[in-house]
Amino acid sequence: MSYDPRQILTQAGQDLAVEEVPLRQIADQFGTPCYVYSAQALRAQYHQLAAALNPLKSRIHYSVKANSNLGILSLFKELGAGFDIVSGGELSRVLAIGGNPRDVIFSGVGKSVAEIDLALKVGVGCFNVESRSELERIQQRAELAQKVAPISVRVNPDIDANTHPYISTGLKDNKFGVDAETALTLYSMAAKTNALSIEGIDCHIGSQIARTEPLLEALNSILNLVDTLSSSGIELQHVNLGGGFGVRYQDEHALDLNAYGAQLHELLGPRQLPLRVEPGRSLTANAGLLLTQVEYLKPGQDDATGFVIVDAAMNDLIRPSLYDAWHDIVVVDGFSADDPVQQLDVVGPICESGDFLAKGRSLQVSEDSLLAVLSAGAYGMCLASNYNSRGRAAEVLVDGANVQCIRRRETVQDQLRLELPEGR
Ligand SMILES: *Cc1c(COP(=O)(O)O)cnc(C)c1O
Numbered sequence: 001m002s003y004d005p006r007q008i009l010t011q012a013g014q015d016l017a018v019e020e021v022p023l024r025q026i027a028d029q030f031g032t033p034c035y036v037y038s039a040q041a042l043r044a045q046y047h048q049l050a051a052a053l054n055p056l057k058s059r060i061h062y063s064v065k066a067n068s069n070l071g072i073l074s075l076f077k078e079l080g081a082g083f084d085i086v087s088g089g090e091l092s093r094v095l096a097i098g099g100n101p102r103d104v105i106f107s108g109v110g111k112s113v114a115e116i117d118l119a120l121k122v123g124v125g126c127f128n129v130e131s132r133s134e135l136e137r138i139q140q141r142a143e144l145a146q147k148v149a150p151i152s153v154r155v156n157p158d159i160d161a162n163t164h165p166y167i168s169t170g171l172k173d174n175k176f177g178v179d180a181e182t183a184l185t186l187y188s189m190a191a192k193t194n195a196l197s198i199e200g201i202d203c204h205i206g207s208q209i210a211r212t213e214p215l216l217e218a219l220n221s222i223l224n225l226v227d228t229l230s231s232s233g234i235e236l237q238h239v240n241l242g243g244g245f246g247v248r249y250q251d252e253h254a255l256d257l258n259a260y261g262a263q264l265h266e267l268l269g270p271r272q273l274p275l276r277v278e279p280g281r282s283l284t285a286n287a288g289l290l291l292t293q294v295e296y297l298k299p300g301q302d303d304a305t306g307f308v309i310v311d312a313a314m315n316d317l318i319r320p321s322l323y324d325a326w327h328d329i330v331v332v333d334g335f336s337a338d339d340p341v342q343q344l345d346v347v348g349p350i351c352e353s354g355d356f357l358a359k360g361r362s363l364q365v366s367e368d369s370l371l372a373v374l375s376a377g378a379y380g381m382c383l384a385s386n387y388n389s390r391g392r393a394a395e396v397l398v399d400g401a402n403v404q405c406i407r408r409r410e411t412v413q414d415q416l417r418l419e420l421p422e423g424r
Contacts (some may be wrong), residue, residue, distance in 0.1 A: 001252030002248045002253065003044070003170075003247065003248070003286045004131070005249065005374040006328065006374065007041065008038050008286060008288070008289060009289075009330065012171060013151065015332075016372070017039060018036050018038050018403070019039075019040055019398045019399065019400055020400055021023065021398045021401065023333075023370060023372060024332065024370060026291060026396055026398075027291050029403070030394045031394060031409060032293040032311050033290055033291060033292045033293075033310075033311055033393040034290070034394045034395070035289070035377075035380060035381050035395040035396065036289050036372075036395075036396050037071075037287055037395070037396070037406075038287050038288070038398055039075060039400075040399070041286065041287035042072070042075055042283065042284065042377075043079060044287075045073070045283045045286070046060065046076065046081065047079075047280065048257060049257055049283070052260060052261035053264070053277065054261070055261065055265050056261065056265055056275050056276065057274040058092040059082055059276050060082070060279065061082040061083055061084040061104075061240075061274075061276055061278050062084065062278075062279065062280065063083075063243050063279060064086075064090040064280075065382060065407050066280025066285075066379060067284045067379075067380070067381065067382055068090060068382050069395055069406050070093060070096055072284065072397070072406070073093060073094065073307060074097045077098070078382075079377075080174055081103075082100075082125070083099060083104050083105070084105045084280075085104055085105070085108075086108035087108065087115065088112070091104065091115070091119060092118075095373055099377055101124050101125070102124075104124040104125050104126075105124070105126045105128055105152075105276070105278065106126065107154070107202075107204070108128075108130070109131070109134075111127070111134060111138075116138055116141045117145065117241065120141060120149060126150045126151065126152050126200060127149055127151045127152070128240070129151050129154060130154045130176060130177055130178065131180070132185070132189075135153075135196075139193055139195045142195040142196065147195075148195060148197050150199045151175060151196050151198060152200040152201055152238075152240060152369050153183045153186050153187060153202070154177035154202050155201060155203045155221070155222060156169075156174065156178060156203070157177075157180075157217070157218045157222070158172040158179070159214050159217050159218050161205045161209045161214045161215075161244065162208035162210075162211070162214065169204055169207075177203065180221065180224075183201070184225070184228065188232075198234060199238060200237055200238035200276070201226060201229075201236055201240065202240030202241075202242060202276075202334050203218050203222055204241075204243060204278060205218050206244050206245070207280075208246045208281065209244045209255060210246040210252055210253050210254070211320060212256065212263055215244070215255075215260065216242065216264070218241070219241060221314065222239055222241075223268075223271070226271070235396055238275065238276055239276070240275075240276040240277070241264075241275060241278075242277070243277060243279040243281070243282070244276050244279075244281075245257065245260075245279050245281070246281075246282070247282050247285045247375070247378075248286070248326065248373045248375075249285070249326050250326045250328065254282075255282070257282075258415070279303050280379075281379065283378075284377040285379075286375050287370045288375075288376050288380060289374050290317055290373040290393070291332075291372055292312035292370075292371050292373060293309055293310065293311045294308055294309070294311075294334070294365060294366070294369045294371065295367070296308075297309075297365065297366070301368060304342050305360055306343070306344050307344060307345050307347050308345070308363065308369075308371075310357070311349070312348055313347075313350040313387075314350055314357075315348075315385045315386065315387040315388065315392075316380075316384050316390075316393050317380050317383075317384075318383050318384075320356055320357055321355065322383075326358075328373075328374040328375060329346055329358050329361055329363065329374070330372045331363055331364060331365050331371055332370040333368050333369065334365070334366050334369035334370055339365065340383060341362070341363065341364045342365075343360055344360075344363050344365070345357075345360060345361075346358040346361060346371070349388070350387060350390075353403055386410075389412075389415060392405060392409070392410040393409060394408055394409040395407040
């Protein structure tokens with residue numbers, strides 16, 4: 001059931017590879033740090049989820065924010081996915097790959113007037129509304145544009161998904177969605193205007209959820225609302241369960257997708273409601289890695305843990321610093337059997353003690369080694385910054401023996417351009 005982080009690695013001759021392409025070859029060709037994604041792994045993750053939801057009428061809307069590279073979006077579009085977006089920028093990305101706006105769900109607590117206007121103009125499939133004020137704004141903008149805005153209300157079912165506080169979204173003190181009572185009020189407001197058309201209902205209770213129980217509990221409270229609305233004459237066209245399906249980074253259990261699909265089926269009972277899901281992490285996390293070259297080995301003072309200083313840093317992959325996240329580190333090459341196995345922190349060149357990729361790992365490395373930081377396909381590159389004026393990494397998509405650069409490395413000129421007066 002769980003897709004192991006190391007499944008992305010294969011062997012091409014003597015070398016560690018992604019699909020048929022050796023990692024050393026990628027590092028030589030594109031430089032480091034470099035994100036490498038496996039097209040086969042991305043497809044496998046998508047098909048696994050689609051199969052688990054198979055007995056149900058359902059649609060997968062890939063959550064763009066987990067990895068918003070156009071190459072990745074194109075791949076999911078080819079597989080038949082719709083998209084879940086949280087900004088006008090993400091909408092523009094979907095449009096840039098020729099995605100159908102009707103297949104787009106627009107989530108997020110802070111939709112601006114400009115974002116709503118763009119979404120109305122191109123005709124997104126659904127606005128997931130997160131507050132009364134937002135509903136009123138969408139109605140006004142739709143009236144002004146003489147359009148009808150399709151809407152769903154995001155319900156916050158007050159359920160503890162047992163995940164990291166920063167990625168928990170379904171508790172009543174989180175900023176997301178509205179409580180059940182407010183949801184009913186918003187639906188009756190929406191039913192009274194021609195500028196809004198009621199499409200569905202949605203929730204998203206957090207990320208990296210390992211057990212099916214909180215997800216099913218959320219569906220249960222949503223279904224109560226569906227039935228209440230139905231008895232007052234409001235028939236919903238879909239139920240959107242959000243994303244948040246947990247993956248394996250270290251030794252956690254990934255969410256059991258087949259069990260989840262079967263339990264959803266049971267809970268829905270005779271209702272013929274089409275389902276939507278918005279997975280991000282579970283489709284991409286274990287389909288990507290970050291390649292990084294060792295710069296220096298540095299012993300710790302006295303008996304303290306030593307350091308392997310690499311050319312990737314927290315600006316490239318912030319998850320370890322931000323969430324204390326664990327990523328498997330694999331030494332690709334550049335070491336010999338004579339090198340000692342050492343306990344080391346894997347750190348970057350940034351001037352922050354929080355700049356680490358891993359702590360206290362047993363590694364057999366030399367100063368020539370190439371390392372792979374696994375499970376870096378979700379919330380990796382999309383959270384990268386230019387801190388310390390570092391250019392953002394290149395991104396490469398491997399499909400069999402085919403390697404495609406899907407984002408070139410950012411240059412210093414790219415960074416300076418926005419700050420220099422025109423023409424300099
Ligand atoms: C982030 C987000 C998702 C995707 O979450 P994952 O944990 O990456 O699956 C889905 N829906 C909404 C509304 C989100 O904000």
